[in-house]
Amino acid sequence: MIIMKFGGSALQTAERIREMAAIVQKHLEQRPLLVLSAMGNTTENLIDAGQSALHQSVVFPRIEEFHRNIIAQLGLPPKLIDGLLSELNSLLRGISLIKELSSKTRDTLLSFGERMSVRIFSAYLNQLGIASSYFDGWDAGLITSSDHARAEILPESYDRIRESLSDIKGIVPVITGYIAKDRLGNITTLGRGGSDLTASIIGKALGVDEIQLWKDVYGILSADPRLIPEAAPLRQLSFAEAAELAYFGAKVLHPTSILPAMCAAIPVRVKNHRDPDHLGTLILAEPESRESGVVAITHKSHQVLVHITSTRMLGQSGFLARVFQIFADLKLSVDVIATSEVSISLTLSENQLSQLREKIEEIATIKIEDSKSIISLIGKVERSSELLEKIMRALNSERIDVQMISHGASKTNTSLIVNDAEMQRSLAILYQTFFHPRGQS
Ligand code: ASP
Numbered sequence: 027m028i029i030m031k032f033g034g035s036a037l038q039t040a041e042r043i044r045e046m047a048a049i050v051q052k053h054l055e056q057r058p059l060l061v062l063s064a065m066g067n068t069t070e071n072l073i074d075a076g077q078s079a080l081h082q083s084v085v086f087p088r089i090e091e092f093h094r095n096i097i098a099q100l101g102l103p104p105k106l107i108d109g110l111l112s113e114l115n116s117l118l119r120g121i122s123l124i125k126e127l128s129s130k131t132r133d134t135l136l137s138f139g140e141r142m143s144v145r146i147f148s149a150y151l152n153q154l155g156i157a158s159s160y161f162d163g164w165d166a167g168l169i170t171s172s173d174h175a176r177a178e179i180l181p182e183s184y185d186r187i188r189e190s191l192s193d194i195k196g197i198v199p200v201i202t203g204y205i206a207k208d209r210l211g212n213i214t215t216l217g218r219g220g221s222d223l224t225a226s227i228i229g230k231a232l233g234v235d236e237i238q239l240w241k242d243v244y245g246i247l248s249a250d251p252r253l254i255p256e257a258a259p260l261r262q263l264s265f266a267e268a269a270e271l272a273y274f275g276a277k278v279l280h281p282t283s284i285l286p287a288m289c290a291a292i293p294v295r296v297k298n299h300r301d302p303d304h305l306g307t308l309i310l311a312e313p314e315s316r317e318s319g320v321v322a323i324t325h326k327s328h329q330v331l332v333h334i335t336s337t338r339m340l341g342q343s344g345f346l347a348r349v350f351q352i353f354a355d356l357k358l359s360v361d362v363i364a365t366s367e368v369s370i371s372l373t374l375s376e377n378q379l380s381q382l383r384e385k386i387e388e389i390a391t392i393k394i395e396d397s398k399s400i401i402s403l404i405g406k407v408e409r410s411s412e413l414l415e416k417i418m419r420a421l422n423s424e425r426i427d428v429q430m431i432s433h434g435a436s437k438t439n440t441s442l443i444v445n446d447a448e449m450q451r452s453l454a455i456l457y458q459t460f461f462h463p464r465g466q467s
């Protein structure tokens with residue numbers, strides 16, 4: 027069994043949908059189970075419709091017309107999603123009447139995108155003679171916390187998914203990504219781009235052979251192609267590398283989306299729906315092929331570097347505990363960190379600062395430097411001193427000042443902090459150093 031997850035861009039037009047159905051048809055022997063995003067930009071359009079209902083009037087012609095056109099072009103029954111469209115209309119009227127759009131209501135609003143998507147795709151498969159049924163996330167067993175817009179999957183989901191999908195022999199199930207319900211029956215969403223996570227969760231629950239994420243890119247690249255034009259898709263990556271990459275800047279995967287797959291050691295393949303024969307990037311526990319230690323270089327700009335120095339003579343452990351408690355209370359997530367007996371330096375993204383200064387000043391002095399970039403070299407490192415020497419020699423040759431370095435915590439990530447203004451140059455010289463050593467190309 028495999029999971030095939032199609033993102034919004036793979037479902038943007040009737041033509042794309044026909045092509046995706048043809049891809050599914052080719053994989054029938056592997057017993058595919060489909061997870062779908064909302065078609066095209068439907069999620070954005072639903073967000074806009076909600077805002078406009080709140081402030082002006084109920085308009086959703088773009089959403090209705092878009093889906094009706096696709097239904098017509100695929101030759102499906104015109105009334106296929108009339109029920110959902112009228113429900114959507116009522117919801118928007120409600121929002122407009124009471125002039126309120128809570129995150130709970132917004133989750134219900136956004137759920138219409140995925141719900142329309144699976145009904146259309148599944149009907150099209152049936153029309154092609156491929157037996158198929160559609161499932162809304164909750165009917166497939168997904169149950170989450172009640173944190174709307176960023177709900178977390180609850181552990182009991184795994185048993186429920188197995189139960190809900192126990193009867194799918196001989197059919198292709200088409201399941202909504204991104205949406206679920208909480209224990210009270212309210213609709214929830216897993217965060218933008220959450221369909222990958224749904225695919226990963228269902229894949230783990232059923233112990234599938236492979237999870238395929240069909241996107242509009244060739245996989246995970248060795249660097250950001252806007253800054254490094256020769257960046258190339260990686261053939262294989264370990265889960266640890268993929269997670270570091272996602273966390274430290276690569277946009278293709280959300281950091282948490284592959285965690286369930288990783289726990290169950292199920293390979294995840296990122297594929298380009300515009301070029302289905304291209305292998306894409308395979309993420310697995312033990313990659314076979316290795317070009318070099320460093321497989322990718324990512325960056326994250328607009329970070330702040332925070333220096334915290336103890337003002338009281340607290341012992342080191344007491345000081346660290348107090349500081350981290352403040353971070354936990356403020357739900358701040360730190361990326362790179364270095365500590366000494368009485369001081370800590372760490373990075374945060376620029377939008378995380380508001381209450382931090384005030385809280386820290388109760389126990390320490392705090393100095394904040396903005397406009398910093400984190401550059402991360404990802405790859406399993408065998409010889410640390412060699413790697414560090416190479417990095418420092420390259421950056422020094424360009425007179426780039428490295429303000430902090432973090433290495434060793436994960437063995438797959440070495441992160442450096444430089445000024446935003448020097449990020450592009452740093453990236454270029456490091457890419458040159460690790461991907462084209464000694465002028466080879
Ligand atoms: N439709 C949702 C979004 O656009 C979820 C997804 O595409 O994964 O964020």
Ligand code: MG
Pocket residue numbers: 033034063064066067068069
């Ligand atoms: Mg989308």
